Amino acid sequence: MSDEKKPTPQPSSTPSPSVKAPTVSPQPAKPASAKTSAISRRAFVVGALGASTLLAVAAFAPPSLPSWDILNPLPPTKEGPTQVTTLNALESKYRNAVSAGNLYSPSDYSEFFYFPYPVTASPYYKNVITRLPGPPDIPTQIVNPFYASDPVLSKVAAFNLTCVHLRCIVNPGYAGNPGSGEFRLQCPCHGSQYRLADAVPVAGPAFDLGLLPLPRVKLSYDPATGNITATDLDGVAGVGRTA
Amino acid sequence: MAGQPSSKKGVLDPIIALLRWIWDRLERTLLLAIKLVFPSRFISPLGFLGMLTVIVFLILGVTGALLLFHFQPIFGDCPPAAANTTYVPAPTCNSAFNSVSAINNQVNWGFLIRNIHYQASNAMVLLAVMHMFYQYFAGRYKLRYEILWVTGIILGVVTIIEAYTGYDLIFNIRGQLAINIGQTLTYYTPVLGANLAQIIFGFSFNDLTIRFYAFHVFIIPIIMLAIMSIHLPKNLVLDIPSASAITGMILILGGLFPVEVGVRYDPNQLTQITFPEWYFTSLYAFIRTQGLPPFIAGAIIPGVFVLIFTVVPFFDRGRKIAMIDRPFWVALGVAALGQIAIVTVWGFRASNPFQPLLTEGQLLIDPVLFSGSLLIATALSYGFVYAFVRWRRAKLDALRAAKKPIPYRKVNPYFLSKGEVYALLGGLLLLQAFLDVAIFRAFLDTLNNFALLEIGMVLVAFAATVHIYRVSVQVK
Numbered sequence: 001m002s003d004e005k006k007p008t009p010q011p012s013s014t015p016s017p018s019v020k021a022p023t024v025s026p027q028p029a030k031p032a033s034a035k036t037s038a039i040s041r042r043a044f045v046v047g048a049l050g051a052s053t054l055l056a057v058a059a060f061a062p063p064s065l066p067s068w069d070i071l072n073p074l075p076p077t078k079e080g081p082t083q084v085t086t087l088n089a090l091e092s093k094y095r096n097a098v099s100a101g102n103l104y105s106p107s108d109y110s111e112f113f114y115f116p117y118p119v120t121a122s123p124y125y126k127n128v129i130t131r132l133p134g135p136p137d138i139p140t141q142i143v144n145p146f147y148a149s150d151p152v153l154s155k156v157a158a159f160n161l162t163c164v165h166l167r168c169i170v171n172p173g174y175a176g177n178p179g180s181g182e183f184r185l186q187c188p189c190h191g192s193q194y195r196l197a198d199a200v201p202v203a204g205p206a207f208d209l210g211l212l213p214l215p216r217v218k219l220s221y222d223p224a225t226g227n228i229t230a231t232d233l234d235g236v237a238g239v240g241r242t243a
Numbered sequence: 244m245a246g247q248p249s250s251k252k253g254v255l256d257p258i259i260a261l262l263r264w265i266w267d268r269l270e271r272t273l274l275l276a277i278k279l280v281f282p283s284r285f286i287s288p289l290g291f292l293g294m295l296t297v298i299v300f301l302i303l304g305v306t307g308a309l310l311l312f313h314f315q316p317i318f319g320d321c322p323p324a325a326a327n328t329t330y331v332p333a334p335t336c337n338s339a340f341n342s343v344s345a346i347n348n349q350v351n352w353g354f355l356i357r358n359i360h361y362q363a364s365n366a367m368v369l370l371a372v373m374h375m376f377y378q379y380f381a382g383r384y385k386l387r388y389e390i391l392w393v394t395g396i397i398l399g400v401v402t403i404i405e406a407y408t409g410y411d412l413i414f415n416i417r418g419q420l421a422i423n424i425g426q427t428l429t430y431y432t433p434v435l436g437a438n439l440a441q442i443i444f445g446f447s448f449n450d451l452t453i454r455f456y457a458f459h460v461f462i463i464p465i466i467m468l469a470i471m472s473i474h475l476p477k478n479l480v481l482d483i484p485s486a487s488a489i490t491g492m493i494l495i496l497g498g499l500f501p502v503e504v505g506v507r508y509d510p511n512q513l514t515q516i517t518f519p520e521w522y523f524t525s526l527y528a529f530i531r532t533q534g535l536p537p538f539i540a541g542a543i544i545p546g547v548f549v550l551i552f553t554v555v556p557f558f559d560r561g562r563k564i565a566m567i568d569r570p571f572w573v574a575l576g577v578a579a580l581g582q583i584a585i586v587t588v589w590g591f592r593a594s595n596p597f598q599p600l601l602t603e604g605q606l607l608i609d610p611v612l613f614s615g616s617l618l619i620a621t622a623l624s625y626g627f628v629y630a631f632v633r634w635r636r637a638k639l640d641a642l643r644a645a646k647k648p649i650p651y652r653k654v655n656p657y658f659l660s661k662g663e664v665y666a667l668l669g670g671l672l673l674l675q676a677f678l679d680v681a682i683f684r685a686f687l688d689t690l691n692n693f694a695l696l697e698i699g700m701v702l703v704a705f706a707a708t709v710h711i712y713r714v715s716v717q718v719k
Contacts, residue, residue: 071442073446073447074446075447076446112323117447119321119322119511120320120321120322120447121446121447121448122448123448165537166424167423167426168516169514188515191603191605191607208534209535209536238426238427239430
């Protein structure tokens with residue numbers, strides 16, 4: 001179809017030599033000028049176009065402030081050190097649970113708190129703090145390895161509760177045999193189990209896949225007031241503790 | 244003909260002139276470039292499953308637009324209850340769910356619209372998959388159909404993503420569990436994972452709701468329309484009876500099985516668990532299989548499955564499209580269908596169906612049993628179909644070699660008499676009139692799902708009427 005149309009303009013342009021004659025005369029001069037300049041006009045335009053495209057793209061992508069940051073959400077401000085509970089409160093809860101015979105359901109003597117972001121932000125920042133069982137209720141004291149030398153905090157454990165398998169919120173219920181001396185956190189969704197003392201996966205998919213332990217809430221204890229304060233979250237909720 | 248119009252001036256003449264004027268101008272637009280074909284006789288609806296998918300997409304667009312007026316894309320604030328009080332969910336908590344619940348229970352016609360939207364979403368996924376497999380078995384991916392095929396596969400995947408963002412927006416337990424899984428899979432993506440998860444899911448659940456809202460109502464539909472503009476063929480077959488019947492069936496299904504709003508998700512309550520939507524249980528089965536990392540189970544395996552189907556036209560280079568000439572590809576398609584069926588059933592399976600799902604070990608799938616059943620089913624279906632097609636082929640070749648006629652089954656159509664046609668059409672019209680009255684009665688009595696069922700029946704009756712009409716016109 002295009003072949004049919006091409007011949008029609010050609011005859012119309014050829015029979016007008018009077019118009020064509022002036023245009024022909026500068027043509028011999030053109031190759032001469034092209035030879036003298038280093039680059040042709042076309043190459044210059046293409047080069048300018050390419051360079052300006054690169055510059056335009058570069059303007060949007062300085063590595064310090066990538067422009068795709070427009071897509072990123074605005075995270076709420078992270079809370080600083082927050083007083084979570086007091087040692088006395090934890091201790092009395094623990095005593096009550098033991099006297100009621102609920103030693104093997106740690107949820108009865110645990111407390112929950114949202115840190116470092118409130119529940120408004122996301123449920124993934126739900127944490128638990130527990131008084132770890134010890135003698136005379138069980139033969140040996142369960143020790144939090146991160147504060148092994150601290151007389152108070154060695155008996156306290158605090159972890160983020162977002163399961164690293166598929167992000168369900170872990171229940172701090174019991175998941176072992178009563179009398180076994182084992183205390184675990186269990187995820188209700190697919191049954192991942194974490195040791196209560198250090199939140200390392202010991203059963204279920206999180207264990208099978210060799211996933212990371214739950215993020216740890218860093219604690220500090222003030223002997224004067226008995227306050228236990230959460231200072232930081234070690235790890236990423238739903239992903240795990242890297243340190 | 245030439246003499247008559249001058250003597251008779253109809254009342255409708257100016258309107259006809261206006262319509263003709265508009266039609267002439269429309270020829271300059273893209274609209275008339277698409278040729279709509281209204282088939283005058285019955286042809287198998289399998290051939291235009293794609294068109295039915297488009298119609299369901301339009302239904303989803305209309306009902307979705309109506310739902311926009313009432314849905315609130317906010318998760319809200321869920322403050323924990325004060326100590327020593329029984330927990331009462333805060334009214335500010337989970338506004339998204341509350342608004343869906345209000346649409347379902349309070350908004351006028353809201354129940355109907357939401358049900359149609361839900362059933363149509365299921366129908367769209369199902370129709371798209373059926374369309375794909377029909378075209379696959381018909382060999383409609385070669386002979387310059389390659390681009391249609393590849394865009395179709397992409398469109399199918401995008402459709403499922405659209406359905407996913409939709410059912411997460413309800414923010415019931417099921418939606419929230421799907422969000423958890425989706426976010427984990429995105430996080431486990433190598434290199435880009437953490438950034439991607441933050442961009443898609445946001446930081447908080449409020450971010451997530453508004454982001455998924457944007458995806459569900461604007462971004463993904465626009466992408467779908469863009470892909471559709473490449474995927475739709477130039478000649479569209481619009482079979483009005485089939486379109487009306489499928490719409491009617493969607494409504495009837497909605498009336499018979501009205502969808503629940505589900506259990507409200509509240510971060511202050513203990514986790515509960517349900518199965519995902521049926522088009523995701525296949526993925527869920529892989530995710531639950533013991534020892535399979537989430538990213539491999541939820542992204543790599545389905546990705547490979549989709550990829551195999553995407554590249555089929557570049558490996559099946561033969562010029563023959565009949566099923567009997569493609570034993571390998573037909574057997575592959577049947578094996579894939581068998582795999583989908585088996586994995587979907589596995590996804591719905593709990594170890595002990597009489598125990599609650601939260602009981603320990605309920606949702607764990609034994610990898611040996613799982614992959615074993617998958618392998619056996621695949622091998623059996625593949626081997627059987629391959630052997631069958633080869634056997635049929637050999638039989639036909641033998642007939643051809645012996646120069647015998649190839650037998651085929653002839654169907655004798657049954658033609659209705661004139662009286663029967665009138666009786667049927669009249670009966671259908673009466674039925675529609677009766678149903679119209681019944682719909683309003685049902686609606687006034689708040690028998691919502693009954694009203695939905697009856698609207699569906701009206702559409703099916705309309706489809707039957709149009710079908711009988713065109714058959715009778717054709718037969719004379």
